[in-house]
Amino acid sequence: MNSHVSYRSVLAMLLLGVVIWFLPVPEGLTAPAWHLFAIFITTIIAVILNVASIFNLAIAALAIAILTGTLTPEQAYSGFSAGFILLIVVAFLLARAAINSGLGERIAYLIIRRLGKSTLGLGYSMAITDAIIAPAFPSNTARSGVLFPIIQAIALGGGSRPDDGTERKLGNFLMMNGIAGLTISSALWLTAMAANPAGVGIAEEFGININFSSWLLASVVPSLTALIVVPYVLFKVANPTVKRTPEAPELASAKLQEMGQLTSKEWIMGITFILVVIAWALSETLGIDKTAIAFLGLAVVMFANIFTAEDLKAQGTVLDIWVWFAILYTLSNALNEFGFMPWLGDRIAALLTGFSWPVVYVVLVVSYVLIHYFFVSQTAQMLALYGVFLSVGLTAGVPGPLLALMLLFATNFFAAITPQGSSANVIFAASGYLETQEMYKYGAVITAVNTLIYLTVGSAWISLVAP
């Protein structure tokens, strides 16, 4: 991604926004709803076209929404104190602490030692590691940062380098497998990706309640199926030239030897993590606030010097996410409150009239996945389209929990479709083991297999457990 902003594209975007703003307000909509739509759609288009950073575009949209009187300052800023957004912020910092403590790496090596004898086995071991640590990492990007150095170490250890024609020995497959695994691990747990809880918040506004347990129950069967099938299919497609890696378990063993006994920091980190995850699981029953639990966990690991005030100063990325995420969420939310989403839903629903709900369901999910070719951020697409697609499906009679969950799973399983389809892809794309065109090809295969599995196995299972 080029971080240089061109004046011309900013002006073009501004012009587009002004044109939409001054179009006649469609019947059935209020002027503020239309104006907010003008601001929001222009922002989303600018994000997709990478006109500027999402942070930059979000704060511009926020300022314009307030200064034009479209939103009050209180409405516009409310997202910054939303509990689930703060949960992401804190969990991001907790993830950093897990990396600092060394515990994340140790868990990865333990799994590799058991499962890492073949290239495919390594692929599975990384995907399983990912799936296991995922509930405690609400940022797939942060998780990609944990997995990447390990995958890289394994590839290099296996004699596959990015710069001497040995890319296809191991690295090429393992890197793309890392991306594929993240799409599934993120769909598996409510707390495995930043957009998931936000989507659950939106679903709640449609009267559909999803929590940590019900998400997991619905997701576990299709996700585990995908976890078994996808690495295998990718292995066949990528066809790495080295297929056995008997040295990987030893490498992991050696690394574990090197790490020695669990340090006190790892103990504290591990116990804190387990307690936090247990408290999260019990939070609804006991009526305790998830975010406060996360804050307490972070305070504990800070008191233990696992995550320090100095470490905090390096976490500008969290500031970035907090701001743009809160703003896009608030705008998307306000668009719904202003009646825009239901209105748009009615329009699209009119086009789908006469079709039975299963047809509408499949068309909606497949369109939702394909549209991700044009989105740089999973979260941005979810915020822009999830409410609309859900509303259309509900009107057409698609069972609410089925559609709500499937679209949220899709928000994760479509992420491999392009190299820039998720911020978690970027580190792998930059590894030197993957050509851009190759990533598009592998990405299409991964996404097709994911979509097929979730739509068949997943739909059947969800209809059974969350009717």
Added chain:
Amino acid sequence: MNSHVSYRSVLAMLLLGVVIWFLPVPEGLTAPAWHLFAIFITTIIAVILNVASIFNLAIAALAIAILTGTLTPEQAYSGFSAGFILLIVVAFLLARAAINSGLGERIAYLIIRRLGKSTLGLGYSMAITDAIIAPAFPSNTARSGVLFPIIQAIALGGGSRPDDGTERKLGNFLMMNGIAGLTISSALWLTAMAANPAGVGIAEEFGININFSSWLLASVVPSLTALIVVPYVLFKVANPTVKRTPEAPELASAKLQEMGQLTSKEWIMGITFILVVIAWALSETLGIDKTAIAFLGLAVVMFANIFTAEDLKAQGTVLDIWVWFAILYTLSNALNEFGFMPWLGDRIAALLTGFSWPVVYVVLVVSYVLIHYFFVSQTAQMLALYGVFLSVGLTAGVPGPLLALMLLFATNFFAAITPQGSSANVIFAASGYLETQEMYKYGAVITAVNTLIYLTVGSAWISLVAP
């Protein structure tokens, strides 16, 4: 400041908190008010004793307040979306942009070229630069980061190094003068220090309205007096061995020559700054939101590539400030809402009964200044004590605007009292030009002179313009 946290001190603090919590609730207070006080006072004491970073202590306090049911999550998180706190966050980023653009440095050199012929003149020129750029820098810490490299360059250019016995030629005086100047520049403008708008928010709850213009009007006379007197007194006390610096204007000239014409980035930065400051000044008349203006300004300089998404990733400090500041503000605010502040005010007022209001006024201000010996953060002291002192003074008949303004000015002019009295001091303290004991000595002189000037000239002037 040692960033390593000791278990023992954390446990001691926890114990203290528990003890206070379980003390009998004093008559006239509700249990939640007392419990919130237990959490808050323990946090403040831990901050003063530097038990852990203020961020760490603040999130622990937040989590405990929520998990004990003392505050609801909504109450506890509300500070994160408070407009004035977001204003600080955004302005911090704008300050970074000003540094990136090169405009800050250029303005400094322009002033030195005119005023920098003597050591005292250099001191004045830095203090004046500081005072001029201050309204656009709501972080005195950020401003210290702008001024420090320039002051260092001047000291080195004048043959005064921190490591070869030449400290006292120039550097020793100029570094301490930088600290002194910041105490005054921060008191001069409402937007020159992070705690100022927060204090104004607290004053508002007491029915005392202060805005950008009324602050400036009240502050301008005592602050300019201090700006003239303090560097001179410090010059006499520090007694630098080099008193004339005829080469400084040439150095500045050379630097300006080197910088060449204003770059397009400086132009955009300068125009944006001027427009933002004008809009801030007009915001109340026109009814536009100050924070939205700041967001728009930041968006513009980001579109102009002056502040990039990459730069943002390095701004973890802003995340730090946003979180702890919002939390302490919220706790302090809730303490007031729960009736604790008025209750405490009544108790202290009882001790001061029978004295005329001028006596109460002087006692309150002088105590407020001296207490800063025990506070590491200006903002923490303001949040902890401002409301209480204001409440006591009002009960004793001290004119509201006079006391409200004077205590807020004091929050700035007392900052030089210890090396750790302000985060803006730290960079100078670490320069190598100043001994710790020397800083305590100079700091006492600066604070005494400041207090005297603001209490005499300031009180008289404020009584005239803001009766």
